[in-house]
Each structure stands twice: as C-alpha cells, then as structure tokens.
Amino acid sequence: MKYLKHTTLALAAFAMLFTADADARPKKGKWEKLFDGKSLAGWHTYKKAGQPVSDKWTIDDGAIHFTGGRGAGDLVTDKEYGDFELEIEWKISEKGNSGIIYHVNEDPKYGATYSTGPEMQVLDDAKHPDSFAGSAGNHKAGSLYDMLPPNDLTAVKPAGEWNKAKLVIKDGRAEHYLNGKKIVEYATNGPEWDKMVANSKFKSWEGFGKFAKGHLALQDHGDKVWYRNIRIREL
Template sequence: MKRTYLYLIAAGFLAFACGGKPTETTTEVEEVTVQEPEWISLFDGQSFNGWSKYGGGEVGKAWKIQDGAIYLDAKNKANWQEGDGGDIVTNEEFENYHLQVEWKIAPNGNSGIIFFVHEAPEFGYPWMTGPEMQVLDNDGHPDAKIVSHRAGDLYDLIVSAEETVKPVGEWNLAEIIAKEGNLELHLNGVMVVSTTMWTPEWEALVAKSKFKDMPGFGKYKKGKIALQDHGDEVWFRNIRIKKL
C-alpha cells in the first residue's frame, strides 16, 4: 500500500495576509510506502517441515501427505502402533495473526484447529490450553447434537452466528484472526464468531464450559497452532498465516 503525504510551506500566503508582497509557494511531495504483512506458508504440501507431534518428537506415521494435503489416515487406526497418531503442532508460536486453513472431513468425522496452544509437560493435550475452532460432519457425528460443538463454533464456548459449512467431503476455508485479544472466526468467507479474549466476560464463558477446571485454558496470549487427531479421517491444506 502506498500513501502520499503533502507538505505545504505557505510562506507566500502568510506574507500576503500580513500586507507584504506575495512570494512563491513551495510544495513538497513525499511518498511513503507502507508494506502490508506477507502471508507465510505453514505447510509446503510435501513434508512436515515446521510441524511436530504435540509433546515432542516427529509427526506420527498416521499423519500423511496426500495430494498436497495433511491427511490423518484413520481408516487404518486398528493397526496403529503407539505414537502413530496424536495431535500435531507448529514448531513456531504466534501472537497476533490471521490464519487460513482449508479442511475437509470424512463422513461422521470430528477434528479441530486449536490455537494459542502452550506446549508443556503439565498439559497432556493442546485443548488443555488452546481454544478450538470445530471441524465436524454436522450431519453424521453425534457431537453435532450439542450446541457449540458444530463446525465453525468456538468449541464449547460460542455458537456460530450462522452455519456456512459445506457438505461432508468438500473443502471449507477456516480463518482465525486474533489481534490484541480480539478474536474472529470465519468459515467460508463469513464471520461466524466474534469475541474478546482475556476479559471478565471471557473468563465467565470459560467458567461455564467443560474447560472450567483446566487452569491453563485460554490464558496464553502466544502459542502454537494444532491440528487435532480425534480418531477420524481429516484433511488440511493451504495452511498459511499473516502476522499482524
């Protein structure tokens, strides 16, 4: 974005106003370029560079790269070995940002995008610290019967203003915009949740939720982004972030 500022040295006007002779007015134009934040890819479509298993170590073998997407191969979970699955997180922590993720879910599937995740030994799962934007088959998974557990909801905290999720098997665009406590969730181009974190109202929301007895939940103002292993097939692609 380029902005132009004009600086006028009105010596001539002032001289004329004071009864003197008009003098030449000088106009100086200075161009100032303001750079917009750039999008940063968090997934290169070919590898798990920048990602790890929550709690440490490499991404489990149940997570695969399929057609340029991160895929949880839950069809074969009966054959999983210990450590094959599990939630995965970015290696980097983020504070103020605009995150975009495309996702699709298998029939009857459940997953989530969890943010402001604090990774520490005392927290066994990302959802013990980070709020979640729900990923769900609303028509098939039993969790959809619970208000605030449907696709696009701020899980167990705030119900979507409207449902814009696409049919199971189709790609959805999820966006999480967090800046200085202001939080917006967008699904397929529509803002479905808007709230402010770390306020008395936020604490009241948490106190009425299933997270009320988790002392670290929703407290951290900087954290990792997690993709949830809920035991169902799920795909994520075009994962990118803009630092605000």
C-alpha cells in the same frame, strides 16, 4: 518563483508527515506458508519436537491427511504465534471430528493441546454425535468449541467437501470465518472471556485460554481429516 518555491516546500513537508504517519501505523506481516504441500516441515507432534511424526499424518494430493485411529497425537507448528490471521482449508470424513487449536502451550504439565488452546471446531455436522451435544450449537463446525456457536449453521459444507476457514486473533479479539462468512466473534481475555470459560467444560482447567502466544494445532480426534492451503501472517 517565490510562490512555486513555497508550494514545493509545503508539499514536501506534507509528504514527510504522511510518510511518518504511515510508518507509525502497525504493519501486517507477510503471508507465510505453513504447509508446502509435500512434507510436514515446520510441524511436530505435540510435546515431541525433534522426533518423527506418526505415519498416520501423511501427505495426500497436496493436503495433510490424518488417516484415522488414535495414538498419533496432535500436529503442532514449530513456531508460536500471538496475533495472527490464519487461512486454512479442511475436509472432514463422514461422522468425522477434528479441530484447529491456537495459543497452545507445550509445558509438560499440560496433557493435551486443548488443555490450553481454544478450538475452532472441525466436524461433520450432519452425522457426528458431537454436533448434537453441548449447548445451542457450540459443538458445531466453526464454533468456538463448547463456548460459542456459529451464527450461521448453513455456512459449513458437508463431509467430503472442502471448507475454507479463516481465524483472526488481534488485540484481544477473535473472529472465525467459514466459507467467506464471519460466524463467531469474541474477546480472548477479560470479563467476557472469563464468563464464557466459567460456563464451559473448561471452567476448572488451570491453563485454558491463559496464553497470549502459542503453537497452532491440528487435532487427532481419531477420524480421517484433510488440511491444505495453510498460510498465516502475524498481525
């Protein structure tokens, strides 16, 4: 009986230690839908919170659809995010261009979402001129725009087809995924990041990449684009 008692106490102590250790580990947040498939609730036009969103941003068969033409402005989340995992599907029109931008700051001194936020490129690689600009593919779909190219140019699906993208920002690192493949990885601050910025078009932009938390944005680049199945969890 004494042996059983000691064994029980030992097991209980082990369980308590395991529980305490589990409680100490960082917990991932719950998945949160950023789009309900029916409305633009939770979104606003960049620097126009509380105002009606342009009718060029519509809902089309369960997707956010930008119908094309300039002047609507980028769509941004009401909420700001720091470390997160984002899943999103996108479909671009022929010769189309758009982008998914993160850590966007809405201070009036910044003119656009991309003034502060790095961009995961959304593009028709086959026919948009920007696909052949930049350096070594750093304007291709899935790239860290103007900074790092995707490591697999075959990961993207052509215009008119849905692509599944994932963006992970955690502990000063970022990962871009496209259709199940990790295609870009980089530091979001420090010497590695500073070197990439210095070699890009953003080198003299005061606020670019300086914020560890901000809004997510879907870019109005004038071309038709669709986004759906958008969800996020904070890390």
